[in-house]
Amino acid sequence: MKQSRFLGLFAALVYAFLHVPLLLLCAFSFNSSKFTVWEGFSLEWYRQMFADTQLAEAAWNSLVIALASTVLSTIIGTLCAYGLWKRGSKWLSGSLYLSLVTPEIVTGISMLAFFQWVFRYWQVQLGMHTVILAHVAFSIAYVLLVVMARLRTAEPALEEAALDLGANEWQAFKLVTLPMLKPGIAAAALLAFTVSFDDYVITAMVAGVDSETLPMVLYAMARRGANPVVSAISTVIFLGFGALILISDRMQKA
């Protein structure tokens, strides 16, 4: 169908609205001036970023949390999707979808209230472990959503054929359905990693003194005012995620 000129122009404006703010932010991270006036190319803010040990520690924490939560939630969520595909469970899928639409702040405070309540009886404190548990809990629903979408296109007759030919249930799952799910699982893992690495609201609620994450440091810096180091971190995160998506895209096509 022919595109109208008006629509084309409008779309161009919307794409500009979506991308120009981020591109400008990235561009000015290479500015030698602290202010928003271009004075020349410099890597000063990147030098400061790499010299900041608190930042490095937070980035490391974020990476550990995101990897742990991705592995756990991808396994648990995939098993859940398969189980629900075999036979639905209204309360479980209902609760998981509800967790998906629950405002983050509500999830965060309810988990905080829960941990505080439990820890009154056990001498445990908030820390990396509570953050990882919280992240796994909210990531399972995302994994379920993605893997379930893939399972909907699956053919149940294939597994039945495998069972008829003498495979047991576990073998039917492992040898027939699981290989078919691989692209879906990879996409789910990528999503789980992103939502974990990105989360601020829930994390800030359940984190302890030893578990400050990158978004928490970034948030504190952003609140303190203009800081080109934040632009530099933003650029690195932007490029990092971009690379991650491209790699996973290539892997899925290969």
Next chain:
Amino acid sequence: MNRLRTIFLAPSAAFTVILFLIPLSIIVAYSFLTRGVYGGVVGPWTLENYQRLFDPLYGIILWRSLVMSTLATILCLVIAFPLALFIARASDRAKGIYLYLVILPFWTSFLVRTYAWMFLLRDTGFINTILTSLHIIREPLPLLYNETAVVVGLVYGYLPFAVLPLFSNLDRLDKNLLESAADLGATPWQTLYKVIIPLCAPGLRAAGVLVFIPCLGAYLTPDLLGGGKSIMIGNLIQNQFTTARDWPFGSAISLALMALVMVLLVSLLRQDGEEAL
């Protein structure tokens, strides 16, 4: 099959019960209790926390959240609809690229996307610097820390949620219907108003709900772009659990927010079935 299925569902069921349903039940219980002297929760059971929701002091924050979320949702629909139409009319190869470009900013950190607007809007930010150096203004415009900035941030943050359902609706439209409208003498605008928009009602409803829900529960956007004067429900809840140390009232607000979200979702599912989402 049953044994394998039980084993497979056990971990997710455990996580859901222990880290979602029990915590939520604690919040439900807290919302009927009283704030202790040192900030804890004590008896007796009361409905007072829910009555306080109607206190004008808090009512104005709830009202503001509703107004700003509605505004952001309308803007998202108005921006997303033509864009989705544009993408749906593109060639199959271009469609993929155009959609990718919509989702791309979405894959960076939400904090980074919000910070980008702080960078643009603050007094010494990009827009004010440009306008001052062009001598259009002398004093920087107060662009950041107000309700407009929050609405812009919300639209920026959740626009993809509107584009995707609208695109999938528009993409499935029967092209023959549009051609017959044209053959029967409808102008492009008439086709839009009388054929396309009515057929897109499910997409518009889904897009509206998908944007409105996260807007209503927004925390970071009003916190970073709104400053202290434009706080929304999410910030009020956070405040009750931290500075104000009034957990029972914070719990009551959280449940009111959850109730609103549920009503919206259920009415959408009633109308359009599970396919809607």
